[in-house]
Amino acid sequence: AQSVTQLDSQVPVFEEAPVELRCNYSSSVSVYxxxxxxxxxxxxxxxxxxxxGSTLVESINGFExxxxxxxxxxxxxxxxxxxxxTAEYFCAVSPVSGxxxxxxxxxxxxxxxxx
Amino acid sequence: xxGVTQTPKFQVLKTGQSxxxxxxxxxxxxxxxxxxxxxxMGLRLIHYSVGAGITDQGEVxxxxxxxxxxxxxxxxxxxxxxxxxxxxxxxxxxxxxxxSGNTIYFGEGSWLTVV
Numbered sequence: 001a002q003s004v005t006q007l008d009s010q011v012p013v014f015e016e017a018p019v020e021l022r023c024n025y026s027s028s029v030s031v032y033x034x035x036x037x038x039x040x041x042x043x044x045x046x047x048x049x050x051x052x053g054s055t056l057v058e059s060i061n062g063f064e065x066x067x068x069x070x071x072x073x074x075x076x077x078x079x080x081x082x083x084x085x086t087a088e089y090f091c092a093v094s095p096v097s098g099x100x101x102x103x104x105x106x107x108x109x110x111x112x113x114x115x
Numbered sequence: 116x117x118g119v120t121q122t123p124k125f126q127v128l129k130t131g132q133s134x135x136x137x138x139x140x141x142x143x144x145x146x147x148x149x150x151x152x153x154x155x156m157g158l159r160l161i162h163y164s165v166g167a168g169i170t171d172q173g174e175v176x177x178x179x180x181x182x183x184x185x186x187x188x189x190x191x192x193x194x195x196x197x198x199x200x201x202x203x204x205x206x207x208x209x210x211x212x213x214x215s216g217n218t219i220y221f222g223e224g225s226w227l228t229v230v
Binding site: 004006036046102104106107108 | 160163207218
């Protein structure tokens, strides 16, 4: 079985400041890792994912996440946030084997960017 | 390109009533699933399907039924609504027999209130 823990339920930050949203996971099998973003009253959108290869993955809007296998973490970072980054962020994992397309989500972290 | 379409977007039910949340995708995805989103709990998997005619239970299946008669459609049925089923429901789909971290696409959500 897999579980995902997002260590902060809310992260307030001022505009143009750096931010880190923390994610730890537990799994007895290999997993793929994902970050999804949910803007108010909208569905989830894939932000970035780690499948294999380089442990640092980037999104098109300046976010990056680093897979740390020894610490079983997949923290999300951005060096300078914008007001428009205000949203809820979900970390998720999916087992590599099994071919089910299932995602196991963390509880979510609300990023509040203040002017 | 419609993607994943959910209907209705909003619904209010009385306790004991039944209803069906519709989900359709036009991407020829084999994998479809239903999640519910509750505050502080992230998204939890209700039921999923790896192809037409095949369904299985997720983390929180009680009180819900699904069927997959076609590749495109994956309706979620509430047999006898309870206040505990007040939630936001998301349908999702992904591509391919061999799930290799393919992107999972989400619908925009269905807000359900049971009174």
